Amino acid sequence: MKRIGIIGGMGPMASVDLMKKIILATDAATDQEHIPMLLDNNTQVPDRTKAIMGQGPSPVPEMLASAKRLEAGGADFIIMACNTAHYFLPEILPKLNIPVVSIITTTVDSVKKRGFKKIGLLCTSGTARTGLYQKALEENGMECIFPVGEEQKLVDAMIYDGVKANNLNYDIKPVENLLAKMQSQGAEAFILGCTEVPLAVEMYHLKGVFIDATDELALAAVKLAKAD
Template identity: 30%
Template structure:
């Protein structure tokens, strides 16, 4: 049975938050039976609010914003929470301790999964803050895994596609081809697998599109949430 109520801090963007709800329910039913559905509390942030706070010169505004939204989840009765966006995890170290709930990190769960696979050189896709930041690189490096990201021009392309299309639930063959071409460049640099480090990317790119192992961060995060929710 489900022993803990799952808290989701989502909405950035809404398309992948919808996928969280679907996957968690499917995974929970697979674990405990078809008579069940998941106990989930959701605080869905307005993406425009998130971006406005995150664009401030220092991180105080976005940290305060995320703490407030997370505390709403706590006050609603969530037993633990997930931040349903890879890029927003760059603020987690400053935010999570102030919310007062157990936290399931998409970064840590993905890094563990890559380590378990035996891969030692992995590609990383996502928004620019994820690819250029250190939070994924450091988590992987601690496990002996090297991280390779696209070059600056390709990072700009991916970032723009994520914000102008994927977070708005727009998925096209043309964009899929661009993502696949960039993955192929990473393969030629020797990566053994690729982290889809934005929760919208798995809505566009699936394992059947690529010969390399893909790490679907959304699914990995949901699996960890379900496992924690049904623990005694």
């Protein structure tokens, strides 16, 4: 089996969630049948959204340092436990000797196979601003419905003030109202396009048809790790 390298720490619980989903997606009866993984839990990677908004330093040096540690440790390919970080991949890929599996590509491929035409996107304002998901969905013949302005701030607040702060008492009602509005606009399902959003769904018991980008990345990583 190939060894999976994970650039983590963005945030730490999202990294644990990705590893858990890889383990759960692996058909294994013993420890030895599970896929070897290396996690670089680099909590010093600067905030990706702030960097995209021009409000903080670039995360590229720390992301590249993590990738190089994973390469040196024997990883055969890399995945990242952060959607927003994929915006910076073009700066990193030319300096790597092993491939990176994209959470964006794997998620959009899964959405297309399921036959959805209008998709809601729940992500950070940084990911929304990059247009990564919107462009990929449109190129595959799907319409993307996503919050803007104050409504996007509701999603950001859930991520930063709720999940990242481990706030179990966070008031989720405004986000529930937002999901209902996006459904009324035609959203058939929602991409959980931030690795903290699946955690929010679990923590706050959100309801809807959800496509967990972390799940999709885990499945793709397992498939590649077991490929001949």
